[in-house]
Amino acid sequence: MIIAELKNGVYRDNYSIDITFxxxxxxxxEQLSVINISDSNIADCHVAKISGDIPALCVLENNRINVDEMNYLARRIDSFDYYELAKFQGAIAREGICTMKDLINLTFNLHNYTVVTDFLNLKNIGSNHYLDKNIGCPASEMERLDFETMGRNLLSSGDGKVTPYGVVFCNSLPMEEVYNGKMFPDYDYTSDYVLKLEMMRKGSQSTSPEKVWLYLPTSKACILKALLHLGADTYNDLAFQCVDSMSLSESFMDHLSLMDNIGEINELSKIIHELDPEEIKKLEAVIDYTQAKTTDEMIELAKNLDSFVFIEGISNVEQYGRHMIIESGHFEYDSELESYIDFEKYGQDRLKHEQGCFTSYGYICRTDSMEEVCELYEQQEENTQRMGGM
Known part of the structure; x- marks a missing residue:
């Protein structure tokens, strides 16, 4: 958690706000509007004070910052464990890092630093240093390495610099510039999303066009900010692709990539976000069954899933007949009579009346047709029992 006391960097009056990042x-x-700042993508905020869990960020005090950069940095830091946080703060103190661009790039280059806080455990010091430099190591190799000697050699190298966050060693690895100061690198700061979009301007001639990523569902403010970052005026200026999802199939993502209205896809994502996994499978099957073409149609279907019956994994009439007789609960089933039952014929008969169909997801039909057929068969069964009693 980072708490920044911010002022308008242009007017510099005495009024300030505290934003927790x-x-x-x-x-x-909404909070920035209080100090008359309408564009968080411009370095118009004067940092009066930094408090919270990251004291090393006091290097930003008395500087003007881009608040979008601060928010991105805070999201990156939010995922750090204790050791990563020690490396981040230790590197700031060792290298004198103080610009937002360099701070963001540091979050992608923490492997270039090793921090020592416990000098008694040489084996732990050595293993941390080795893993930092090699960004991981197979367990079989770990068992063969002499980490205690590595730790002793590191401490005796004389390269360590004492900071408030531990003794910091630079591992002399190349520093990668992931953030260019303009377009934020892709970063899944939340796992609670339905759809991830990769967006760029239409007609870009560049071999590496500028991109932004949206995680849907999101706010209208987030979408407008993406437009701003890409220099686009409307949704029509953007090309996008669905590149990942926490809940949707690849075929459905490909289908959505053909749509052209990000706002409508966002509305659909809001509805899907409230569905459980089984309901999402049903929605995909319903869209396939109805051949819905537009996001408006998909939104209406998502709101009216109860109008359909979906049986997952059913791919032919024999399976459907077997499911309805044995598993549906509509009939009292005696397993000893199974060899006398024509499941396929029963499935065909129901299919003809229900006007359902088999999809790659399973069997699906409209609820009203299913209810009508069930009532018909119940009536026929009652008549048969009545005739048998005469």
Whole structure:
């Protein structure tokens, strides 16, 4: 958690606000409006004070910052464990890092630093140093390495610099510039999303066009900010692709990639976000069954899933007949009579009346047709029993 006391960097009056980062876009813009800042993508905020869990960020005090950069940095830091946080703060102190661009790039280059806080455990010091430099190691190799000697050699190298966060060693690895100061690198700061979009401007001639990523569902403010970052005026200026999902199939993502209205896809994502995994499978089957073409149609279907019956994994009439007689609960089933039952014929008969169909997801039909057929068969069964009693 980072708490920043911010002032308008242009007017520099005495009025200030406190924003706790990371923060959602709508809340951030609402708070910034209090100090008359309407664009968080411009370095118009003067940092009067930094407090919270990251004291090393006091290097930002008395500087003007881009609040979007601060929010991105806070999201990166939010995922750090104790050791990563020690490396981040130790590197700031050792190298004198103080610009937002360099701070963001540091979060992607923590492997270039080793921090020692416990000097009694040489084996732990050595293993941390080795893993930092090699970014991981197979367990079989770990068993063969002499980490205690590595730890002793590191401490005796004389390269360590004492900081408030431990003794910091630079591992002399190349520093990768992931953030160019303009377009934020892709970063899944949340796992609670339905759809991840990769967006760029249409008609870009560059071999490496500028991109932004959206995690849906999101706020309108987030979408507008993506437009701003890409220099686009409307949704029509953007090309996008669905590149990942926490809940949707690849075929459905490909289908959504053919749509052209990000706002409508976001609305659909909001509805899907409230569905459980079984309901999402049903929605995909319903869309396939109805051949829905537009996001408006998909939204209406998502709101009316109860209008359909979906039986997952059923791919032919014999399976359907077997499911309805044995598993549906509509009939009292005696397993000793199974060899006398024509499941396929029963499935064909139901299919003809229900006007359902088999999809790659399973069997699906409309609820009203299913209810009508069930009532018909119940009536026929009652008549048969009545005739048998005469």
């Amino acid at each position: 990371p923060v959602d876009e709508e809340s951030m813009m």
